[in-house]
Structures are given as structure tokens and as C-alpha cells.
Amino acid sequence: MNFKERVLTAMNHEEADRVPVMGLIMDPATVNKMLGKKPVDFVGLLQKPVLGNQIKNLLSSNRFWNNMYYGNFSAAMQAAASLGFDANWAVYALMKLTRDPQASVGWSWYDPYGRVWELAADTEGNINVNYSRALCDTEEKWEKWVEEKAPLFETMLRNTAAFHRKLVKDHGGRIYPMCYAAPGPFENSWQPIGFVNFTRLIYQKPDFVKKVIAFQTDLCLRNLEAVMKSGVEVVLGGDDLGQKTGPLLRPELVEKLYGESYRRMADLVHQRGRKFVFHSCGNIYALLDKFVEWGFDGIITMEPTAGMDLGRVRAQVGHKLVLIGNLDVSYLVVKGTRQEIEDAVRKAIGDAARGGGYILSTSHSHPLVDPVRLQWMVEAAHKYGRYPIGG
Amino acid sequence: MPDDSLAQLQRGLLDLDMEAALAAVHNVIAGGNQARVKEAVDVVTRSLEVVGKRFQDGEWYLAELVYAGEIAKDVMNALSPLMQSGGSPSRGTLVIGTVAGDLHDLGKNIVVNFARSAGFAVVDLGVDVSAQKFAAAVREHGPAVLGMSCLLTSTESQLAGVIDALKTQGLRDKLKVVIGGAALSERAARDVGADAFAPDAVTGVDMMKKWSAPA
Ligand code: B12
Numbered sequence: 001m002n003f004k005e006r007v008l009t010a011m012n013h014e015e016a017d018r019v020p021v022m023g024l025i026m027d028p029a030t031v032n033k034m035l036g037k038k039p040v041d042f043v044g045l046l047q048k049p050v051l052g053n054q055i056k057n058l059l060s061s062n063r064f065w066n067n068m069y070y071g072n073f074s075a076a077m078q079a080a081a082s083l084g085f086d087a088n089w090a091v092y093a094l095m096k097l098t099r100d101p102q103a104s105v106g107w108s109w110y111d112p113y114g115r116v117w118e119l120a121a122d123t124e125g126n127i128n129v130n131y132s133r134a135l136c137d138t139e140e141k142w143e144k145w146v147e148e149k150a151p152l153f154e155t156m157l158r159n160t161a162a163f164h165r166k167l168v169k170d171h172g173g174r175i176y177p178m179c180y181a182a183p184g185p186f187e188n189s190w191q192p193i194g195f196v197n198f199t200r201l202i203y204q205k206p207d208f209v210k211k212v213i214a215f216q217t218d219l220c221l222r223n224l225e226a227v228m229k230s231g232v233e234v235v236l237g238g239d240d241l242g243q244k245t246g247p248l249l250r251p252e253l254v255e256k257l258y259g260e261s262y263r264r265m266a267d268l269v270h271q272r273g274r275k276f277v278f279h280s281c282g283n284i285y286a287l288l289d290k291f292v293e294w295g296f297d298g299i300i301t302m303e304p305t306a307g308m309d310l311g312r313v314r315a316q317v318g319h320k321l322v323l324i325g326n327l328d329v330s331y332l333v334v335k336g337t338r339q340e341i342e343d344a345v346r347k348a349i350g351d352a353a354r355g356g357g358y359i360l361s362t363s364h365s366h367p368l369v370d371p372v373r374l375q376w377m378v379e380a381a382h383k384y385g386r387y388p389i390g391g
Numbered sequence: 392m393p394d395d396s397l398a399q400l401q402r403g404l405l406d407l408d409m410e411a412a413l414a415a416v417h418n419v420i421a422g423g424n425q426a427r428v429k430e431a432v433d434v435v436t437r438s439l440e441v442v443g444k445r446f447q448d449g450e451w452y453l454a455e456l457v458y459a460g461e462i463a464k465d466v467m468n469a470l471s472p473l474m475q476s477g478g479s480p481s482r483g484t485l486v487i488g489t490v491a492g493d494l495h496d497l498g499k500n501i502v503v504n505f506a507r508s509a510g511f512a513v514v515d516l517g518v519d520v521s522a523q524k525f526a527a528a529v530r531e532h533g534p535a536v537l538g539m540s541c542l543l544t545s546t547e548s549q550l551a552g553v554i555d556a557l558k559t560q561g562l563r564d565k566l567k568v569v570i571g572g573a574a575l576s577e578r579a580a581r582d583v584g585a586d587a588f589a590p591d592a593v594t595g596v597d598m599m600k601k602w603s604a605p606a
Contacts, residue, residue, distance in 0.1 A: 118494055130494045195497050199457045244573045250452040330544040368545045
């Protein structure tokens with residue numbers, strides 16, 4: 001069986017030759033470490049007096065951004081394949097470099113949705129980008145933003161299709177790219193507005209919130225279409241619906257605001273004959289039944305630091321969902337011993353892999369993830385993941 | 392006819408009805424009675440305790456906790472001009488921030504809001520706060536409590552760095568330190584030398600209130 005057959009067999013809730021292993025490798029720090037590449041310290045260069053301006057122009061061009069961004073994921077695919085992973089996730093994002101007095105380095109990335117991404121580098125110069133704040137904290141600002149950015153959304157969708165198509169073409173012969181249409185309608189509706197503001201609007205301006213969600217749902221459906229142009233059989237979507245102790249919103253409210261969006265997303269993917277896997281961080285037991293109801297085929301993450309236990313998830317949803325993930329990124333694949341990694345892999349497989357329907361992976365990406373530990377994880381999966389499990 | 396503004400204020404907070412809560416508080420203000428203003432502040436504090444319990448018991452979700460905090464904030468803002476002359480006493484200052492390298496701020500912002508509504512003066516340093524910045528703020532504001540938020544395992548070591556900086560500058564014994572966030576636990580609090588770990592904002596603010604209560 002090859003990597004692709006293995007992944008698709010697991011996605012069908014059937015036992016492959018062994019449990020597939022998937023990487024969530026994407027942080028430049030991890031990728032560069034894996035390939036022994038020295039990072040280019042763009043953040044450092046940006047702060048140089050004359051060179052800074054040239055770098056700024058370079059980083060602002062669509063072409064350079066796409067090349068840099070693609071280069072990172074292409075390297076991630078290459079690294080994951082050489083470690084023996086069967087699949088690795090990939091997501092496209094478009095950012096514009098913008099002067100930002102609130103940012104520590106004086107510059108931030110602004111994305112088309114209205115989010116600011118803080119730009120930083122680690123001690124080695126690896127670039128780090130993280131959502132830091134909202135740009136559209138009022139109804140008026142949001143309306144103006146989406147109107148002005150209409151052309152940028154089109155560019156983003158075109159880029160998304162091209163990115164995934166190229167990735168599948170260049171790497172699909174060695175590893176299965178799990179192409180991810182992110183972010184989902186929940187994150188896209190609250191993050192450009194801010195969580196507190198958005199919460200106020202849910203109670204005070206429900207019609208506006210409905211409008212935002214409808215807008216983001218349409219965009220998200222188009223994003224899924226763009227990703228599916230790559231031809232992949234499995235598509236990822238997602239939203240962080242959970243925090244450490246439970247969902248951010250009452251499950252009934254999630255249904256009321258987003259139920260239709262999620263149903264439409266799953267339906268669209270099914271209409272195209274593909275499978276839909278959903279990512280959410282946090283503690284989401286209270287939403288698992290909804291995921292089944294909305295028509296998701298699988299879920300990815302199951303964050304152990306938020307109390308998600310693979311055995312309990314399997315007991316709750318049976319084989320109605322394919323499960324991907326659950327290995328801890330806070331300690332295990334950062335500093336864990338080989339024995340600890342073997343034990344965790346064996347346990348995950350024992351808890352979820354019988355009858356197929358489980359793909360082993362970490363629960364998230366993280367810049368501190370250690371390639372050597374990932375290698376141990378793959379080796380343990382090869383050792384303990386042969387079907388029949390435990391037989 | 393009896394004035395039921397305080398009952399209405401409480402209902403507004405517990406039923407998440409901002410309009411009702413603000414209408415009630417405007418009635419209280421219009422009455423111009425200092426004692427009623429003080430009672431209104433007490434109603435907010437007591438209601439937030441109920442809100443916190445509902446959240447801890449899993450009866451309420453994060454968005455509800457956040458919105459109750461927002462209603463309390465707007466109510467307190469409306470009352471604050473009248474509180475100066477003998478209103479609610481400040482419980483002291485809280486300096487708070489998310490540690491260097493970490494940009495998560497939803498949790499910290501909830502703590503800020505609840506602490507303010509509980510009567511603390513809050514100095515919010517934002518996210519990605521260095522040890523030097525924490526120490527400088529402690530020196531400048533002389534807080535009763537320092538709160539640090541940390542959601543990433545990779546930034547946990549920053550907590551110890553801040554506490555070391557406080558020790559070196561002779562500031563550690565003058566305040567309580569409480570930490571919170573997804574990556575942490577009570578063990579982390581012991582390891583880094585904090586006074587406590589708070590699993591959620593409500594527990595954290597409860598601790599602060601206990602610490603600041605007169606012996
Ligand atoms: C939303 C989120 C994000 C958002 C943050 C948006 C923002 N402005 O805050 C974004 C998308 C930007 C993000 C980025 C990243 N994230 Co993140 N994120 C989350 C998520 C899903 C929810 C966090 C949250 O806001 N919860 C809601 C708030 C209200 O809860 P809270 O923060 O826990 O706060 C409560 C209590 O803890 C407490 N509290 C918190 N602080 C304090 C402080 C004091 C003094 C007190 C008293 C109490 C207190 O009170 C609050 C209310 O009760 C968590 C999952 C999780 N389990 O929490 C992952 C999570 C924290 N992220 C994680 C990771 C790995 C990342 C990234 C590294 C991803 C990457 N590869 O780039 C980046 C790092 C960015 C950075 N440098 O900071 C991991 C951390 C793993 C680890 N152990 O290190 C988590 C746990 C997800 C996972 N699957 O493992 N993330």
C-alpha cells in the first residue's frame with residue numbers, strides 16, 4: 001500500500017496495512033531545522049535603514065510573497081516526506097506588509113479579512129507571524145473594509161487555487177497534501193472585529209452579525225472550491241471553537257449562528273465527491289455530536305492540554321468521524337523521551353485505530369517541535385501501527 | 392411605589408440584558424443618593440460572583456462570561472463619576488500582562504475587566520511584555536498583585552524571568568503574583584515561584600480580593 005492508499009483507506013474507516021501518520025509541519029523554525037537550512041532574517045533586515053525599504057517593497061509584492069510562502073510549505077512537504085510521513089497539512093494565506101506603529105518591529109502583516117498579524121523572528125531569524133488584533137472594530141469599519149478589499153479577496157482565491165495545485169503537482173507523488181481552506185466562518189467573523197466587540201454585537205446587533213457570517217460563509221465556500229481545484233480527495237476546514245475548558249460559545253448558539261454555514265461547507269465538499277475534515281483546538285466534547293449532524297467526515301486536533309482524550313472521543317462518536325491528531329505539542333514532541341513518545345503513540349493507536357478511521361498526528365504545529373521527536377513518532381507508528389492492532 | 396432599580400440592575404446582569412441594566416443604573420444616578428450608588432456597586436460585585444460561578448460550573452460559556460463582564464464595565468463606567476465622593480473603595484492596583492513571546496490576550500482581557508469591576512485599579516501592559524517592562528511597571532505603580540498570562544509552553548520560562556527580575560530589584564516581597572493561561576498549572580506556579588495559579592478569571596479575581604481584604 002502506498003501513502004495515498006493508506007490515508008484514503010483510513011478515511012474510509014477501513015484498516016490499511018498500517019495506521020497512517022500525518023505531519024502538521026509548517027512553522028519555518030521547524031522546517032528550516034529539518035532541512036538544515038539557515039533562515040533569512042527578514043524581520044531583522046526590515047529594520048535596517050536603507051535596506052529596510054527595499055525589503056519592504058519586496059515583501060509587499062504578491063509574487064515575492066507567494067514564492068516565499070510556497071517555498072516554506074514546499075520545504076515542509078519535502079521534510080515530512082523524508083521523515084516517512086504519509087501526509088502533511090498545507091494552508092495558504094495572503095498578507096500585506098503594512099507600517100504599524102503599534103507593532104514592536106514597526107511593521108505588521110495585514111490580511112485581506114481585516115486581521116493584523118504580528119511579525120517577529122526567533123533568535124535564529126526564523127519568521128513568526130501571529131494574529132494580534134482586529135482592524136474593524138465597528139460596523140462602519142467592517143463595511144468599508146470588505147468593500148475596499150473586494151479585489152484582494154479575488155487575488156487571494158486565485159492564489160489559493162494556484163498554491164494548492166502546485167503543491168499537489170510538485171509533492172503529491174511522495175506525500176499526501178492535506179489541503180486546508182482556512183480560516184473558517186467563526187474565526188473570520190470574530191477576529192477582524194475582536195472577540196469582545198463581536199460578543200457585544202451578537203447581543204446588540206444580531207442582524208449585523210448575521211450579515212458578517214453570511215459574507216464569510218460565502219467566502220469560505222469559495223475558498224473550499226479553490227482548494228478543491230488541486231484535485232485532492234480530502235479537504236480540511238476549521239475554526240477554533242474551543243478553549244481550555246469548553247466551547248467559546250454555547251453549542252446552541254454555535255448551531256444558531258454557524259450551523260447552516262458548516263452544513264453548507266460539508267455539503268459542498270460532498271457534492272464534489274470529497275471528504276471534509278474539520279480542525280478545532282480546545283475542549284469540544286460538547287460539539288462532537290453537532291459535527292456528525294453537520295456532515296463532517298472527520299476531525300483533526302483533539303487537543304490533550306484541553307482535556308481531549310482520544311478514547312473518550314471514539315466512545316462518543318464511534319466511527320461516525322475519522323479522528324486525526326491528539327499527540328501533545330506542549331511537551332511530548334518538544335522534549336519528550338523516546339520511551340514517552342512510543343508509549344503515547346501506542347496508546348493513541350490502541351484508543352482509536354481499530355477498524356481504521358484514525359490518522360496519527362500531533363495536535364498542532366508549534367515552532368518548538370523537534371524533528372528528532374517527529375522521527376521517533378513516525379518510527380513508533382511504524383512499529384505499533386501494523387494492522388491488526390494489538391494482534 | 393417602591394424603587395426596584397437595584398433588582399432590575401441585578402436581573403440585567405444575570406439575564407445579559409444590557410439595556411435593562413443601564414436603565415436601572417440611570418435611575419439610581421438620577422436619584423442622586425450616594426448610599427444607593429454604593430448599593431448599586433455592591434449589586435454589580437455580587438452579580439459577577441454569580442456569573443463567575445455559572446461559568447465555573449459549566450452552566451455558562453465564555454461569550455456569556457465576556458458579555459456579563461461588558462455589562463458590568465458599562466454600569467461601573469456610568470457610576471464612576473459619582474463614586475469619587477465616598478463611593479466604593481479601591482481594592483488596590485493590579486498590574487497585568489501576557490509574557491514575552493506570547494500574543495494570546497482574550498483570557499487576560501477578561502481578567503482585566505473582572506478585576507476592574509471588582510474595584511481594582513488595573514494597569515494593563517498588553518501582550519508580549521518583557522521582564523524588564525513588568526518590573527518597571529511594578530516599580531512605578533506599586534501594585535498589590537501582579538498577574539501574568541501565558542498560554543504557550545515555550546514562554547513558560549518567561550514567568551520565572553519576571554519573578555527573578557522582581558527579586559533582584561527587591562520588589563518580590565511587596566506583592567502577590569498570580570499566573571494563568573492554557574499552558575499552566577499549580578505546579579508551574581510552584582516551579583516559577585508565583586503565589587498562585589488561577590484556572591480561570593473568576594478564581595483569579597477571587598484570590599486577588601482575598602489578598603486585598605483587610606486582615
Ligand atoms: C485563540 C487561540 C489563538 C489565537 C490568539 C488570539 C488572541 N489575540 O488571543 C491565535 C490564532 C493568534 C493563536 C496563535 C498561536 N497559538 Co494559540 N490558541 C488559541 C486557543 C484556541 C484559545 C485561547 C483562548 O483565547 N482561550 C479563551 C481564553 C478566555 O481562555 P484562556 O486564555 O485560557 O484564559 C482563561 C484562563 O486561562 C484564565 N487566565 C488566562 N490568563 C490569565 C492571567 C491571570 C493573571 C489570571 C488570574 C487568569 C488567567 O482566565 C481566562 C478566563 O477564564 C488555544 C486553545 C486552548 N486550549 O486554550 C490555542 C493555544 C493556546 N495556541 C497554541 C499554539 C501552539 C499557538 C501558536 C504557537 C500556533 C502557531 N504554530 O503559530 C500561535 C502562537 C502565537 C503567539 N506567539 O502567541 C497552543 C499552545 C500549546 C502549548 N502548550 O504551548 C494551544 C493550547 C492550542 C493547541 N492545540 O495546542 N492561538
